[in-house]
Amino acid sequence: MDWIVIGTGRLGSALQHWLTNAGTPMRAAVSHAKLAAWLKRLPHEPPAVLFLAVPDDALPALARRLAAARRDWRGWCVLHGSGTRPASVLAPLARRSASIASLHPMMTLTRRTPSPRKVVFSIEGDPVAARAARAQIRRWAGQELPLTPQAKAAYHLAATLVGPGAVVNFAAAEAILTHAGLSGPRLRTARAGLVQLLRATAANLEQATATAWTGPWARGDRTTIALQRQQMPSEALQKLYDGLTAACKLVTTGSKKKR
DSSP states (O other), rough: OEEEEEOHHHHHHHHHHHHHTTTTOOOEEEGGGGGHHHHHHGGOOOEEEEEEEEEEGHHHHHHHHHHHHHHTTTTTEEOOSSSSSOGGGGHHTTTTTOOEEEEEOOOOOOSSSOOOOTTTEEEEEEEEHHHHHHHHHHHHOEEEEOOOOHHHHHHHHHHHHHHHHHHHHHHHHHHHHHHHTTHHHHHHHHHHHHHHHHHHHHHHHTOGGGOOSSSHHHTTOOHHHHHHHEEETTTHHHHHHHHHHHHHHHHHHHHHHOO
């Protein structure tokens, strides 16, 4: 079945790239600027897989617009790419007989489009639309992760802590180094060291969380932890450090349970 993608941002662009490389027929890619014109043609479009690659908050209104533009959605599979919102956000289309589901890649999408191979894709929705999503994941050689609607928010929170959360921690580390007087070549060298450390930590995490657990928190070096806290150049960074220190119990408790 042909695919139509609404949205040409990072997710929409990556999806187009992945679909084309997998040999999946792409009928159209609809940008925000061209949406109104495309909606006028929608009543005459034959069934397809329609993927909504738009911001989460835009999904309810877009679902209503689509449902108003076409009365009969039988044979259509409508997917959205939100990691948090359930498929039921597309209920206006389901009421017009569309099959609905969500399909979300657990992957950071920047200007460089990564390969979908081995990427984990969460799926949640009705059986017909979910089957269409699974078929495409197989073409990409990805990994499917079926979720319930109730689990979606927790799933996306976990991904946010590891993806964007790591970026926040890295930016905090850069700010601390800059505040300490590092600049130019020294700052670039320190930054390269942080990237190397991040890669090594990720490699250790592939084995187990406990394997990657090192440093003063793991050793319980209270004096070092107190000295580190004093180096925080702002109240916001102190709160970040305090939160991370408190969250260390999650790692230590998990390590003890596995022994």
